[in-house]
Amino acid sequence: MNKDFSWQKNIFYELTDLGKDILFSPQYQILFTFRKHGKTTTFEHVLMVAFYSLLKVEKKKIKCDKKSLVRGALLHDYYLYDWHRKGHPRLHGYRHPGFALKNAQKQFPLNNIEKQIIRRHMFPLTIVPPIRKEARIVCVQDKKCSWRETRKKNPYEKYKELIEELKRKMENPNQSENTICANEGKSI
Numbered sequence: 001m002n003k004d005f006s007w008q009k010n011i012f013y014e015l016t017d018l019g020k021d022i023l024f025s026p027q028y029q030i031l032f033t034f035r036k037h038g039k040t041t042t043f044e045h046v047l048m049v050a051f052y053s054l055l056k057v058e059k060k061k062i063k064c065d066k067k068s069l070v071r072g073a074l075l076h077d078y079y080l081y082d083w084h085r086k087g088h089p090r091l092h093g094y095r096h097p098g099f100a101l102k103n104a105q106k107q108f109p110l111n112n113i114e115k116q117i118i119r120r121h122m123f124p125l126t127i128v129p130p131i132r133k134e135a136r137i138v139c140v141q142d143k144k145c146s147w148r149e150t151r152k153k154n155p156y157e158k159y160k161e162l163i164e165e166l167k168r169k170m171e172n173p174n175q176s177e178n179t180i181c182a183n184e185g186k187s188i
């Protein structure tokens, strides 16, 4: 395994640790069932937006609230319907940040950074720009991930095993209590 991937793997585990309250909430698994772009599910999309946002912060050594960054990214598309199917709300692009915020607030306590990440992630389609550093990072990474998902056949092939491992742990949280780790070999 090359050094760069091993570093990325640790960032992925850091993300699962920072976002564990959301990831291990049973209701959150509903995102496994919705399609986002191409073959990518909404779960894979929000997870990868959180991952690339955290990767950016770690790479550039940007000082920010990493936990809010990850939590906001994980919930930014929590609108809970498949926009490919008939009958979904009209003007999805404009309205889904509001739906996502409403759903997320019902289930999780959110701070102002997390709320802004969700509410403003569709800028410039929606008019109000993200001001907080964390919200700006997620807004950019969301667009980059959407581009990857639309243009590439298997955009997250490199991280497939990590994603599948996480899904197994989310589906069987009791079995994995001691194996979710922030770094390889380190229990939390």
Ligand SMILES: [Fe+2]
Binding pocket: 076, 077, 096, 097, 121, 122
């Ligand atoms: Fe979105």
Ligand SMILES: [Fe+2]
Binding pocket: 045, 049, 076, 077, 142
């Ligand atoms: Fe998104």
